[in-house]
Amino acid sequence: MNETNTPLQKHETGIAGLDHATQGGLPAGQATLILGQAAAGKTVLGLQVLARAIERGEGGVFVTFEESPGQVKRDALSFDWGASLLESNRWQLIDARPRLGVEVAGEFDIEGLLSIVAAAIAQTDASWVVFDGIDQLLQYQPNPRVAIDQIRQINEHCEDRGWTMLLTGKATGDSMAPAHLEGIEFLLSATLVLSARIVNQQLNRTLRIAKFRGSGHVTSELPMVIDAEGIQLPYHEALPSGGVLTRNERLSTGIERLDSLLGGGIYRGSSLLISGRPGTAKSTLAGSFAQAAAQRGERTLYVSFDELEGSYVRNLISVGIDLRAPIEAGLIYFLSLSAFASQVSEHFLALRRALDAFSPDCLVIDPISALLKAGAVEGANMATERLIDLARRRGITTVLTSLSGVQDPEGEATQGQVSTLADSWIVLDYNVRAGERNRSLSIVKSRGTAHSNQQRELVLSPSGVTLADVYEHGTEVLMGTARKARKIEEQEEEHRRERKRQQRRTEIEQRLAQVDQERQRLTSELEQEIVDSTETDYQEGVYREQIKQQRAPLGESSALHGDDDAHNDKGDPQ
Amino acid sequence: MSFPHQAGESSMPLLTLFVTGTAPRSQRARVNLAQMLNRIGRSDIQPYEIDLLEQPGQGITHSVFATPSLVKANETGEVSVLYGDLSDEERLSHFLADLARSG
Structure with a gap:
């Protein structure tokens, strides 16, 4: 084949996440x-x-080559696409298990196998061929070198005939090839590695594109789920790109004063994180x-982790929030999940x-931190990130709550990436003072x-729900009864001051009056003095x-003058 | 989904050699088998030959996917299979031991 003239053609697998990750x-x-x-999902794939x-x-x-046809059919039937697959005549299931007790007396060829498959392909007009567990056959090859050559032969056969093949094999340890087939990973242009590990008692599945010659691809381990729909790579399905306008519309939080603190509410299509310790009214805000x-x-779409709809709705009624009516009206879809x-x-x-099913305008997840309790914890941040991204791309306004530790109300450690990703972040807490707890709210960003x-x-x-201005007292912030008490104290103080001021004014006026009287008295005294x-x-x-x-007639004499100093210099005759 | 069984295993000839055309290993198997039958005094047995390139369905019917393969069916319908070009004489003679004419 002239490879320079043959650009890599890809065949879609129909597994959205895999097609996306492999471009x-x-x-x-x-x-x-x-x-x-074993049980990593090769056959299912x-x-x-x-x-x-x-x-x-x-x-x-x-x-x-390994499971019986009956087992393969049972595998298929455990998925919701299984029944229609089994009914279809567009495929063939070939039982190529080596016979029990087979013996070997020399090297063998696989042309016969390829001939059988070619006949089946001709009948079904097949484009995909799965060789499930060919190592079970090739392990009988006395010389491993021959087995490896035969994998090459299979691949060349695929190229010549235009077959797209999945060749599954059991991984042994960290090896990139099944036992007896070391080195075949170098022969083939693409290798997928499936793994199923137990992490914290939970099965943790991943898929990794270990090799894809000539093509860009996601290289990290992709979290994989096997459920009724089969294999899913939840984080790697194509996301709707662009198309969502950045809107300036503000959405109310339902609390008027909070809206005004946020400049009118939160932007449509943005995300709000509400974090706080237990009992700080996160659910109430949500x-x-x-x-x-x-x-x-x-x-x-209202997602509650670990709380059932009935009790959740009832609890909110106690603070004047009624979700029952909108749930019944179909405006709120309540989804209760067990973390x-x-x-x-x-x-x-x-x-x-x-x-997808409900296509909501808004999404509430209470609390998103519950994901940290679920299996495969290391994926919680990624899941949250993807979720915020997904909601944003769909123009959905998201409110997430997050439970933070008692010691750490802003809880950076438990919040993970959420607080960085969310557009707005409100931290709820309580202040304990004077024997009571009072809830506080502050907008972090x-x-x-x-x-x-x-x-x-x-x-x-x-x-x-309302917000009250807190009472600033020096560098402290007072709430609840302390706030009220302080307010009353302050009012009394104010009154006292006013009274004092009044009193002082009166005193001054009194003094002024006194002074006036004194002045009058002095004036009249002065007048009297002048008269006198x-x-x-x-x-x-x-x-x-x-x-x-x-x-x-007697001449001058001052003898009778009482005021002697005035006259002494005049010469006293004495 | 799978090929219907065209022939029951009980109706199989005593020895069937599955080959793929004139592939070298198939050729060697023919020679090795003939020599061994001769050696054990059973050159009277004429192995039935199935070429999977021409009759791929037979491979499914008899569950033979490796060529060459030697399939032995005894009177009770019990079937045993020997993979390979039969160059391992010891294995081959052991496989055919019950057919050997003593003497």
Whole structure:
């Protein structure tokens, strides 16, 4: 073959996640090695690829070298595509198990096998061929080198005939090839490795594209789920790209004052994380948001982890939030999931299917942190990230709650990536003071919004949820009774001050009046003084005159003058 | 989905050699088998030959996917299979031991 003129053609597998991760499917007209330990999903993968091919109108041949045909059929029937696969005549199941007790007396060829398969392909017009467990046949080859050559022969046969083949084999340890077939991974252009490991008592499935010559592909281990629909790579299905306009519309949280703190609510299509310790009213806020959405006539997918619909709805009624009516009206679809029951990737899959089925305007997950309890914990952050991404791409406004540790209300450690990914982040907490707990709310971040940095008190009552301004007292923030008490104290203080001021004013006025009186008194005293002194002067003048007149004939004498200093210098005769 | 059984195993000839055309290993098997039958004094047995290139359905019917393969059916219908070009004389003679004419 002239490979430079033959660009790599891909054959879609019909497994959306795998087609996405491989950018279009597996190499067409070639064999792809599927490696995995027992029960890793190799046979399922092969059957599912055939089932999907048959749905598209193609055909297939499944050659089983290990499981009995009955077992293969039972495998297929455990999936929802199994029955239609078994009914179809567009495929053939060939039982190529080596006979029991087979002996070997020399090397053998596989042309016979290929001839049998070619005949089956001709009958079914097959495009896909699955060789499930060919190592079971080739292990009888006395010389491993011959077995490896025969894999090459199979691959060349595929190229010549245009067959697209899945060649499964049992992985042994870390080896990239089945036992007896070391090195075949180098011969084939693509290798998928399936694994099923137990992590925290839970089965953790992954698929890895170990090799894909000439094609871009996702190289990391992809979390894999096997459920009724078969193999799924939940995080790797193509996401709707673009198309979602960034909207400036604000959606109410159902709490008027919170909306105003957020600059009018949260943006449509954005995500809000509400985190807090147990009992800080995370669910109340989430419920309030859903109720507000229902009042606008919008649809909300409401996912509750570990709490049943009945009790959840009832609990919210006690704070004036009614989800029952919108649930009955079909505006809220309540999905109750058990975190422990499944793996993170299975939860993700369930959520994605619910999003597909219900196509909501809003999504509430209470609490998203429950994913950390599910199996395959290391996938929780990825699941959350994908979920936020998925919702955003679909223009769904998302409210996630997250339970944080008692010691760590902002809980960076448990939040994982969520707080970074979410557009807005509200932290709820309680302050304990004066023998009571009071709920507080603060907005840690709100992208694209001037938001208040003030902590507020969250007040729950049967009539609903409100925010109260907290009382600042020096560097402290007071809430609840302390806030009320402090308020009353302050009012009294104010009164006291006012009274004091009044009193002082009165005092000053009184003093002023006193001073006025004094002034009047002094004025009149002054006047009296003037009158008095004028009189005295006059009397004195009169007296002097009299003396002068008496003395004049006898000459000058001051002997009778009482005021001696005024006259001494005049020369006292003594 | 699978080929219908065209022949029951009980109706099989005593020895059947599955081959693929003139492939070298098939050729060797023919020679090795003939020599061994001769050696054990059973050159009277004429092995029935099935060429899977021409009759692929026979491979499914008899569950033979490796060529060459020697299939032996005894009177009770019990079938045993020997894979390979029969170059391992010891294995081959052991496989055919019950057919050997003592003497």
